[in-house]
Amino acid sequence: MPPADAAAATASRPNPATAPEGGRFARVLGLPWPAILLALLALATLIGFFVYPMYPNYDSYYSLIWGREILHGHLPSFDEYQSPTEHPLAVAFGALLSILGRHGDRVMVFCTLASFVVLCAGIYQVGRRAFTPLVGLAAAAILCTRFDFPFLAARAYIDIPYLAFVVWAAAFELAKPRRGGVVWWLLAAAGLMRPEAWLIIGIYFLWMCSGELGADHPDAATRWRRWAKYAAWAAIGPFVWVLTDFVVTGHPFFSLQHTTGLAEELGRTKGLAEVPEATRRFFLNLAKAPVLYAGIAGFLASLVLVPRRVLMPLALWLIGTGTFVLVGIAGLSVIDRYLLVPTLMVMVFAGFTLAGWTTLRPGWWVRKVWAIVAFGVIVYGGVFTATRVNFHNFDAELRLRGNSHRSLVQLLDRPEVRAGMRCGPVSTPNHKLIPDTRWILDASPKQVIARADDRQSDRIKQGVSIFVVDRGALLRQALVADTDDPFDNVPLPGFHRRAFTSYYAAYVRCR
Template sequence: MPPAEAAAPTGGRAPSQSALARLAAVPWPALALAALAIATFVGFLLYPTYPNYDSYYSLLWGREILHGHKPSFDGYRTPTEHPLAVAFGAALSLLGRGGDRVMVFCTEASFVVLCAGIYKLARTAFTPLVGLAAAGILCTRFDFPFLAARAYIDIPYLAFVVWAAALELSRPRRGGIVWVLLACAGLLRPEAWLIIGLYFLWMCSGELGPGHPPRERLIRWAKYATWAAIGPFIWVVLDFVVTGDPMFSLNHTSGLAEELGRTKGLAEVPDSMRRFFLNLAKAPVLYAAIAGFLAALWLAPRRVIMPGVLWLIGTGTFVLVGIAGLSVIDRYLLVPTLMVMVFAAFVLGGWTILRPGMLVRRIWAVAAVAVIAYGVLFTATKVNFHNFDSELTLRGNSHRSLVELLDRPDVKAAIARKCGPVSTPNHKLVPDTRWIANGSASEVVARADPDQKARVAKGGVSIFVVDRGALLRQALVADTDDPLDNVPLPGYTKVASTGYYAAYVNC
């Protein structure tokens, strides 16, 4: 609350005004951040989850590099590699099996950093209360903490982008740390290349004045260009060294998107965008964001620029991804969804930009409380907390069940005899199995892979999913998945089973 409101004017109102001053002096943002950090750590302990499909491959590829092998980027339905994630995976693979849980911990810590970043951005653009409201909205959009609990790289990527924007907004043309953050973002997701390209133009435009000699200007531009090129350069070089194709990531991603049915025509992009925004932000936040944007544009148009630009870049990138024939999934709209939260937060805290004592300020504050009450009611009645709990529980329990199966003496003995590859129904369980069994790309395969069917038929160790929930998430995930790939082949004998999986051997 502004000091003008906290001050006590005269006699009878002094006690209440003094109480308000003491309330305003409490470091609410720091307390909220500490509470979030504690809650996140408690959640990490209560829900021992494990990395998702893509992140496990980052660990595997990092381990391959440390062992002196080229990473298996071109395996069956492997995800797109992300250089910084692979480097991080290499470091964590030194910890052995426990590296996967450390990856989850670091990603959940990144979520706390992201919340602090969205607070900083919204506070700098508008007011501290808007910042707190934006961070609060983010914490209640459960898709985001769920991504963190599954170690998706999107969370650290968002943290890099948001903090870069917040720091740049607090001091325009800052350079330095902003370049570092954007370069890291560009090594996690190629969408950041558009952001860093625009930042390059923004920084170069600051050198056009008469006070900058041509030689000095060119030196600075060359430095900016170097920073901007880090992401694309390392990505292309890594692809070329490993696969011989400098455009491997682009070609592989578009091919995999088409195979999995994730491509959309340009005509379908607007409807997909609408659905994804509603799923990620939820209807009340989306509608509040529209109202908040219009109000901010009317009351403080210059403050809208940074979150508005990030929203435009994010949605523009989503459209370009659709045009390029790549996977059209909701995670490509995470950056603009964060900006939706910032504008929605302006509805809740934007009244603090008005002068104290204004009637409209008081009315707005009361209306904001009503909106918060509605949001709490909506969340309590519409959000299925049981689904959130069951999803996290299933992910953790199923992974531990797979570890238990692969550690059974009969299964380990069969793998050691090298009678054939360890096989899983499709691609989904391949990285988990490889990580647990310390297997190579040729030693752990998918039965859905046409190139591996003859090998699997001759012998080996076959893993089957026996739990219904895991079956729908790990064996029958795409329209092209054949249910028979989760049925034992002739000659295979059951040697072990757990609550989620069974192992059959033909040796």
């Protein structure tokens, strides 16, 4: 090869190791710009926490309730009417927060919002360590604009801290392959929050074991001891989960059976033939079309330019998508939140579409053209988001969730309602308001029931009946599924209204 051609080939070859860290823009006021942006995100999140006083979702309230039951010396009520699947680490965290009394729910929301900031930092680190800092920044920026994720955080969904554990485990492993240590801790914690992490930690177990093979590695006895230690780490999640189910319910696989039954009851099961379409639809819902297409383009580009650096994001995408398919085949709930991990990897690859030009050596014309095109894509993405996202609806949804909960607190604290509880249980239209009501009243499962539960047909004829009177709350808490009976939100004969707020009304009957 002539010298000129060799020099041109060298200039065009990707070299992430020498990619610029940001040049003259790398530091602002003496601080690295990623740190400044992270601080601004944390500040915006803190402001949002106070501007929109949100409360936990259905599942997270149950974690608080179960944790409180444990502190009171009772076994948690895992098998109540349409209760969600328990998650051991979430229950333990709920027990800790329940010490704070009613304020524990708001602290849970704060911790989940903080987890979202940590997650954004983790996505930045994955993009930076797999590719370049600008790729990581682009991926984190995309995450912040996918409003489903911050909304999950604002409602204290367990998915956000779970994602933070998984993403940071990947970031640490990228920094030092076969690192062990902190990676084991993070994956074990993730395995106590969602069973999907069991497949991730199982594959990491095989990865760590493979590193012990070869002539330059320890003798057989030492190797077997290390493998046993790795196996113990990988078994923490399944072991604690099964042990918890057995101690509480007497059935070691209660969570699996309960989840399957609940999925069928709520209509969340999918046949194998429906899984591909559900996968496509959920990816589009979570990432949105421009990010999904940019992710595909970024994956193909990175596969050509830096194939070895693709491995970690690709592995997490394959594991996450494969787990979703297996969940569908097993007849468990098929919901979009099970695709959150692979969706994050789509964002990383989309970040490569926007900033992958930083993996090329400076001065090459392709790098300049790519940067110009990426800028055009960013403008298009901004216009797409601004024209399709209804920020008024987003604001209204957040305010509805917060205001309705505070309205329920006001209703249940009324003396007339407390007096009516002496006449019988508190009943709600269906299962949706049960955890909120139990948390506010510090009530047992027998004290708060659902009128939709056929087993309670005799008990709902007296006591306190809660009814939803606001249209927005009605569609989210009383008429959620096609199977919900509108008459469950209509007072029975003999009940008289004793208290009301802008969202709810309480009727009482004493025999």
